[in-house]
Amino acid sequence: MPLATLQSLTFVGVRPIPVQIEVHLSAGLPSFALVGLPDAEIRESKERVRSALLNSGFEFPSQRITVNLAPADLPKGSAAFDLAVALGIAAASGQLAKAELQDWVFAGELSLSGALTGVRSPFALAVAARKQAQQRNRPLKLMMPKAQAAVSATVPDIAVYGAVSLFEAAAHLVGHGTPMTQEQPGCPTTATGQALDMAEVIGHQTAKHALLAAAAGQHHIRLVGPPGSGKSMLAQRIGGLLPALPFEDSLDISAIRSLKGEGDSFSQARPFRNPHPSSSMAALIGGGNPPAPGEITLAHQGILFTDEVLEFDRRCLESLREPLETGRVNISRSGHQSTFPARFLWVCAHNPCPCGWLGHPVKECRCTPEQVRRYQAKLSGPLADRLDISIDVQPVEHQALLQGSQGEHESGSSAALLTQVLKAREVQLNRQGCLNGEMTPGQISMHCKPEHSAEQLLLSYAQKNHLSARALHRICRVARTLADLDDAANIQKKQVATAIQYRKSLNLPTIPNQVALNGIK
Known part of the structure; x- marks a missing residue:
């Protein structure tokens, strides 16, 4: 035939x-x-x-x-x-x-x-x-x-x-000739260079602990502070707090990079993507005809760091809502639909106001209250609601910087922090089969029950601030992660208080008297 x-x-x-x-x-x-x-x-x-x-x-x-x-x-x-x-x-x-x-x-x-x-x-x-x-x-x-x-x-x-x-x-x-055969028993890992060490960051103890919690529980985090305060330096080191990728996931992510034309090699290092604020919708989310993956897919199982996040096009930012909730992005074109994986840890950073000096201990903010409100409103409420942690990053005093330059580091290395992350993640996976940041409402009700005093504190804060159900659940998730890091079986009052403090920082439109006076003038 x-x-x-x-x-x-x-x-x-x-x-x-x-x-x-x-x-x-x-x-x-x-x-x-x-x-x-x-x-x-x-x-x-x-x-x-x-x-x-x-x-x-x-x-x-x-x-x-x-x-x-x-x-x-x-x-x-x-x-x-x-x-x-x-x-x-x-x-x-x-x-x-x-x-x-x-x-x-x-x-x-x-x-x-x-x-x-x-x-x-x-x-x-x-x-x-x-x-x-x-x-x-x-x-x-x-x-x-x-x-x-x-x-x-x-x-x-x-x-x-x-x-x-x-x-x-x-x-x-047909059995003649000997074309080259490259059959190997293993899959070598490409050299990815040394990860940046958290020990190089002087001060910022609160921010470091927040990054530790974000890495341990897969919690999206925002860093807010004036220029030069260390936001980018901190964000670039969170990759050292995450465990290496499982082998099968590494193959899939390396294949995605290959399809995108970003190299044909294997690596078990988690992706770290840092798109520029001028990135288009297709570059960030994915698109084209036929659809091609964007930065959020290239960041799958890794980190998406959006520095100066308020400078991004608002439509691009709003398009992050679906991937942050579902871990994937659906792109429809005439004739077919493409679904790309997009389960990443979102780390974003921005200044508190257009001039950048709002809240600085020395420099004076030159913005009016309306300018500050308009600037901070670029990150919509629904999108900010999907952030678990927000930290105010202030400049470190010169004295501490000079001491640090002489080798007096105030915190452990990334390797030491990674040990804590691995232990906390093991507890989470054994308890509910997923990380705390990925828990469903049913799992939250089952595994995030706080002690009585902690529950009263959480209830009081929720009622006073009219929290949404999503915001309340995210506080519970972060508190559960903090308890896991403390090796505590139950969520205690101090962990709820810390999670609330991380949540309070999301209420950015609090205009200091200094800015209000500028507006009156």
């Missing part, structure tokens, strides 16, 4: 889709048809495949050739199908044994001479082939250009074979 079937891969957003390539030869006037919603890049492959076959010593059949790319309802746009189509034509015409094509995934673009040229996102292709093999419960082999095989072969549990040409790939399939 003049029919050959091969396997390849494509991606919709960051989701891998197996593509079955069927090649059928039939009697009739010579023709070459590609069906299955191919785009221009694939339709042009007909000429590349024809020339590559002829220049590689194969005969191009003078028959009616039909190539189907299934699933047929999925638009496809990649020249990586060239290798599979060419081998399929050779197999359907009897020039290759069809049995040799089983248990292979093919990816590679062909030049007119028959040479294999590079494909996009080789690391992501290898990760996708590995997942496909696991789903089918049988081993698969990946054939791709030799220049990229070494990159893909760092993915374990998938045999990656490289070939420099169509002839070499076909020779291997």
Whole structure:
């Protein structure tokens, strides 16, 4: 039967889709048809495949050739199908044994001479082939250009074979020739450099403890203070307080980076993304046609740090609401919808007012009350309500800075703080199966019951400030994390008081007398 079937891969957003390539030869006037919603890049492959076959010593059949790319309802746009189509034509015409094509995934673009040229996102292709093999419960082999095989072969549990040409790939399939094999038992970790150490930060004990709680319980945090007070320095070191990623998550996140074109390498370090305030909606959230992941997806399982958050476009900030609640973002386009993972720890920082000096112990704020209110209102109430912790970061006295420069650090290193984070996270996972910042309302009712005195304090604060249910739950979550850090079985009054203090800092529009007087003048 003049029919050959091969396997390849494509991606919709960051989701891998197996593509079955069927090649059928039939009697009739010579023709070459590609069906299955191919785009221009694939339709042009007909000429590349024809020339590559002829220049590689194969005969191009003078028959009616039909190539189907299934699933047929999925638009496809990649020249990586060239290798599979060419081998399929050779197999359907009897020039290759069809049995040799089983248990292979093919990816590679062909030049007119028959040479294999590079494909996009080789690391992501290898990760996708590995997942496909696991789903089918049988081993698969990946054939791709030799220049990229070494990159893909760092993915374990998938045999990656490289070939420099169509002839070499076909020779291997029939048992002749020795194309390069890069099969490795493990997946090496790329060097990511030394994480910044929290011990380098002098002072800021309250902010450090808040960052410790944020890392331990996955609580979104905001740092507010004048320029040069240390907000960015603190935020850049929170990555050292987070444990390394689990192996499977590391593969997925490295594959996302590969698809985005940000390198084909493996790392178990958690992502740290710091988008510029001028970032567009598509750059921050994701978008385009077809949809591509944005910064929040690149920060998945890591940290999204939005410095000068009030300078971002308001529409971009409001788009963070859904990902902060659900851990994913849905982007709809005509014809299909893409869902990207976006479960990150949000760390944001900004000045308290346009001039930056509101609340500074020495410098005078030059803003009017209306300017301050308008500036702080850029972060809407619903979005601020999703922040668990807000800390006022004030400049450290010169005396403390000079003492610190001589090696007198006031706090432990990131490694010491990480030990506390790991212990607290283990307690949380054993108790409810998730981190405190991810608890559902039912889990909060079950695991966040405070002691009587703590409950009275929380009730009094909630009634006095007319807290929403979300705000009340977030205070309970933070208090539970503080109790876990203190190795306390129950939530005590001091932990509720600290969580309330973290919450009070969210009420930024409290205008000091100094600013009010400026407005009167």
